[in-house]
Amino acid sequence: MSNKTLCAASAYEKKYYFNQEFGKLPSNIQKELQIMCVIFTEECGGVISLEFDEEGELLIKTEADESDYLYDEVSAGLLVSQMRKEKEELFEALERFYKVFFIYAGDKNA
Numbered sequence: 427m428s429n430k431t432l433c434a435a436s437a438y439e440k441k442y443y444f445n446q447e448f449g450k451l452p453s454n455i456q457k458e459l460q461i462m463c464v465i466f467t468e469e470c471g472g473v474i475s476l477e478f479d480e481e482g483e484l485l486i487k488t489e490a491d492e493s494d495y496l497y498d499e500v501s502a503g504l505l506v507s508q509m510r511k512e513k514e515e516l517f518e519a520l521e522r523f524y525k526v527f528f529i530y531a532g533d534k535n536a
Contacts, residue, residue, distance in 0.1 A: 429485065430528070432520070434475035435463035438491065450527065451520075458516065462509060470502040482525040484517050486510070 435442045442460050459476065466474045472490035479485055486506050490497035510517065 429477040429479050430524075432476040432478060432484070432524075433459045433463055434473065435460075435467045436473045437467035437471040438473070438494075451523065455516070455520075462513065466502075466505055466509070470505055471497040472502065478521075478524045478528070482521050482529050484521050484524070 430447070431443075431445050432448055433442070433444045442464055444456060444460065448456075463474050463476070466488075470488070471494060472488055475487045477485045477487060486509065488502045488506060490499075490502075
């Protein structure tokens with residue numbers, strides 16, 4: 427089973443993506459995710475994605491094109507660490523949401 431993307435943003439395409447499978451999330455949380463991802467790409471460049479692994483753990487992935495000399499991997503790592511600390515409660519709530527609506531609900535339908 428592959429990871430399921432919650433949302434992502436790209437500095438290259440100047441776009442934000444939100445997976446509509448998570449449309450049940452309150453609009454204020456959807457907006458907070460968008461702001462967080464866009465700020466990351468504005469400050470660090472590259473691409474950021476929030477994904478759930480098969481156990482329901484929320485992963486924050488960042489990447490950049492090889493030719494992107496402005497992308498600072500150290501700053502990106504520091505910003506991700508800061509996000510994890512400041513948004514800890516949000517991320518834990520998102521993991522619970524994912525487990526209830528995607529993992530456990532899927533088990534009942536099996």
